[in-house]
Amino acid sequence: MKILLLGSSGMLGSDCKLVLEKNHEVLTPSSKEVDIIRWDTVIETLDQVSADVVINCAAFTDVDACQADEPWMRKVNVEGPRNLAQGCARFHAKFVHISSDYVFAGKKAMPQPYFEDDPPRPLSVYGKYKVESEVAVRDNSPNYIIVRTGWLYGLTGKNFVKSIISQAVQKRKKLEVVSDQYGSPTWTYRLALQIKKLIENDGRGTYHATSEGFCTPYEWAGAIVEKLDLKVKLEPSSMKNLQRAAPRPVNCVLENRNLKEQGLNIMRAWREDLDLFLEKYGSELIREAKGK
Numbered sequence: 001m002k003i004l005l006l007g008s009s010g011m012l013g014s015d016c017k018l019v020l021e022k023n024h025e026v027l028t029p030s031s032k033e034v035d036i037i038r039w040d041t042v043i044e045t046l047d048q049v050s051a052d053v054v055i056n057c058a059a060f061t062d063v064d065a066c067q068a069d070e071p072w073m074r075k076v077n078v079e080g081p082r083n084l085a086q087g088c089a090r091f092h093a094k095f096v097h098i099s100s101d102y103v104f105a106g107k108k109a110m111p112q113p114y115f116e117d118d119p120p121r122p123l124s125v126y127g128k129y130k131v132e133s134e135v136a137v138r139d140n141s142p143n144y145i146i147v148r149t150g151w152l153y154g155l156t157g158k159n160f161v162k163s164i165i166s167q168a169v170q171k172r173k174k175l176e177v178v179s180d181q182y183g184s185p186t187w188t189y190r191l192a193l194q195i196k197k198l199i200e201n202d203g204r205g206t207y208h209a210t211s212e213g214f215c216t217p218y219e220w221a222g223a224i225v226e227k228l229d230l231k232v233k234l235e236p237s238s239m240k241n242l243q244r245a246a247p248r249p250v251n252c253v254l255e256n257r258n259l260k261e262q263g264l265n266i267m268r269a270w271r272e273d274l275d276l277f278l279e280k281y282g283s284e285l286i287r288e289a290k291g292k
């Protein structure tokens with residue numbers, strides 16, 4: 001298949017490139033070459049490349065910054081996906097768009113997960129953009145996949161795993177980590193494999209795709225510290241103590257129901273994938289955190 005991948009320099013996009021290039025022709029223009037907010041550029045590109053599939057990993061992902069609700073933020077997160085969805089409809093390509101657990105309010109009592117057909121009720125502006133992007137995709141593209149995920153980590157860019165390692169390496173003796181929020185840490189490489197599986201099996205509609213099982217950030221940090229034998233003491237803390245601009249859902253647990261019903265779920269237990277990731281890249285990340 002010929003695949004046009006937007007956002008290939010980002011955390012998920014870089015793993016999608018790595019995974020898809022093995023079996024497909026993948027075009028990866030930079031954000032300078034194809035700015036998704038530019039309708040004319042999007043249409044010209046789709047016309048020229050005749051892609052079978054377009055994957056949108058591009059977004060403005062700073063959740064707290066999005067609370068400012070600047071027009072350009074909405075453009076990237078809502079109008080960009082709408083341009084791509086309309087372009088895909090015009091040139092008969094399948095459109096794959098990435099959405100988030102933040103479309104939900106996270107108020108379900110634990111351990112009740114969110115299903116694909118639960119009504120979205122975003123708490124933050126970023127969550128509202130994601131809901132609007134989903135509507136734009138469904139309204140404009142006859143052949144789409146929306147993948148809702150959350151708590152991503154990987155080798156590229158900033159993420160929770162790297163932040164815990166770098167704080168531990170900087171000899172912080174004590175780290176306070178939130179213990180009253182729940183979600184499923186998800187490795188971008190595994191998610192990329194799941195996206196590949198969906199595309200190759202002509203998946204259609206909305207899918208939740210996160211690791212199996214759930215934990216709190218405190219437990220997640222504990223698993224990182226234990227696996228890498230980092231010398232730091234973790235202390236449980238409450239979400240209320242964090243002075244963050246955007247409100248976060250407490251319950252971020254998504255059930256991969258549609259993937260399972262269609263026999264397509266390849267997501268693994270969060271701890272299994274975290275261990276694999278740290279076995280592969282732990283030493284490299286520690287060296288990186290030490291600035292060596």
Ligand SMILES: NC(=O)c1ccc[n+]([C@@H]2O[C@H](COP(=O)([O-])OP(=O)(O)OC[C@H]3O[C@@H](n4cnc5c(N)ncnc54)[C@H](OP(=O)(O)O)[C@@H]3O)[C@@H](O)[C@H]2O)c1
Pocket residue numbers: 006007008009010011012013030031032034035036037056057058059060061076080098099100101149150151152153157
């Ligand atoms: N990170 C998470 O935990 C998480 C959780 C749930 C859902 N998601 C969703 O998953 C997707 C991927 O997230 P990520 O964390 O991998 O993102 P990321 O690392 O922040 O990367 C974002 C990518 O978007 C590109 N981009 C930004 N503005 C663009 C524009 N106007 N035109 C074209 N490209 C543009 C960036 O290119 P430049 O580097 O050139 O600017 C970069 O490649 C996003 O939709 C995000 O909302 C993420």
